[in-house]
Amino acid sequence: MYVSAKSIGLGICPCCKKINNMWSDKEQCERCGATFSIRKPYTLQYTLAWTLAALIMFIPANMLPMMVVYTMGNDTRSTIMEGVTIFMQSGMYPVAFVIFIASFVIPVGKILCLLILVTQARSAKPKNLKLMTKLYSIVEVLGPWSMLDVFVVAIMAAVVNLGFISSVEAAGGITFFGLTVIFTMFASASFDVRLLWDKTDNNFE
Amino acid sequence: MSSVSPYQDLIACLHCDNLCKYQHLSPGQKAICPNCGSVLLYRKVNSIERTLAIALAGLLFFIPAITMPLVGISVAGQYSDASLLACISILIDDGFPVSATLLFMFTLIVPFIKLSAAGYLSISLKYNKVTPNLLMFFRSYKVLDNWAMLHVFFLGVVVSLYKLLSLAQVSIGIGLVSFALLLLCTTLISVTMDEHFIWQTMEDKLVR
Incomplete structure (x- = not known):
């Protein structure tokens, strides 16, 4: 049987997972002192806003070059997808x-x-509540991995520094790409999966 | 604050808010939510001693990992290499302060705070000196949990090694070895640290 904590006026502290009595919307956890709400406040608005911001940032991130490679006086600029095709x-x-x-x-x-x-x-x-819950956990775990390309450009720019023979410089794309990643991480942090389960009216599954 | 709540024996699932009865777990046991299948609790073996040892080891590797060169290349008799700090300063010089800040935060500040908080927590718990400021340390540790990106940076180094192999002769520096060990330590900490046990101990010592 499924009984939600919210339905009997209890809330779980997101920081230390202690069950607290929710006298009001916002309570301070009696164990760790963190302030929290029974559900994350304005969760859909925040999630949607961060997601859209990430989507907007993703466009210049793919249009602008990520790095410039200088070899013997020639320069080659490459965006993310161009970088992938060069490797292919x-x-x-x-x-x-x-x-x-x-x-x-x-x-x-x-x-x-x-x-x-x-x-x-x-x-x-x-x-598909179980599937959605799983999906959310995956989104949370995978978040940081997209920073990879920003880090690669930083390392390349620092290491390849041989003056005229060969040198690498970072380019505008990395700023937007970094922001895309940060915004999606904020979006997933502000989403509350329990909202999906709230709609089941504490029915038997 | 001091009254013992009647919900002591309840625990709610973080993913579906299902209320379950709290079962006392002995080291090595796991509790799973009957509704959605997520792990509710996991009691770990020898958690405090292991966490302390790994945190200290990680802090030892920290300085060589950021100051020693990670990767070096040589082309036609010319040599150049770079450390993690050099990566950050080059981004600032090239005019990308945002990316430099992100790199600085996720590969330096966050891992450092996490390691030192874990070390301080386990020392205090081991020698029974539980003070209210420990709560703040552990809270900051929890907040930063998802923001340490050492593993991503390490994959970044591996990918750049591949890229550089086609350009020049590549050598691996001491920095990369220490960085790999640092990464190992921060990963092991999240494996050995038993959060529920720590909260429970602090609650028993502070609240009552």
């Missing part, structure tokens, strides 16, 4: 695959998942 052409499939997953599949997947979660939480009868 030179036959380094594992690296191309890793970069493609980390800097395209994960951010796009995260944004899509968050949008699905928000629409499900807004609908009157959310479906």
Whole structure:
């Protein structure tokens, strides 16, 4: 049987997981002192706002070059997808695959998942609750991995510093890409999966 | 604050808000939510001693990991290498303060705070000196949980090594070895640290 803590006036502290009596909307945890609400406040608004911000940042992140490579006086600029195709052409499939997953599949997947979660939480009868809960856990865990490309550019720019022969400089794309990742992380942190379960009216499954 | 609440024997699932009866677990046992299948609690073996040892080891590796060169390359007799700090300063020089801040926060500040908070917590718990400020330390540890990105940076180094191999002769520095060990320590800490047990101990010593 499923009894939610909220239905009998109890709230769980998100920091130390202690059960607290919710006398009002906002309480201070009696064990660890963190202030928390029974459900994250304005969760759908915040999640949607951060997700849309991430989506907007994702456009310049893919249009602008991530880095500039100077070799013997020539400069080559490459965006994320161009970087992936360069790897494909030179036959380094594992690296191309890793970069493609980390800097395209994960951010796009995260944004899509968050949008699905928000629409499900807004609908009157959310479906596939267990799947949605799983989806949310995956989105939370995968978040940081998209920072990969920013870190790669930073390392390349610092290491390849041989003056005229060869040098690498970071370019505008990394700022927007970094912001995309941060915004999706804020979005997933402000989403509350328990909203989906609240709609079940404490029915038997 | 001091009254013992009647909910002592209840615990709610963080993912579906299902209320379950709290079962006392002996070291090595796990409790799973009957509604959605997430792990509710997991009592770990020898958690405090292991966490202390790993936190101290991690802090030892910290300085070489950020100041020693990670990777070096040589082309036509010219050599250049870079440490983690150099990566950050080059981003500032190139005019990307936002990315430099992100790199600084996620690979330096957050891991450092996490390691030192874990070390301080386990020392205090081991020698029974529980004070209210420990709560703040553990709270900050929890808040920063998802924001340490050492593992991502390490994968970044590996990917750049691949990229550099096609350009030049590549050498691996002491910094990379210490960085790998530092990463190992921060990962092991989240494996050995038993959060529920620590909260429970602090509550028993402070509230009552």
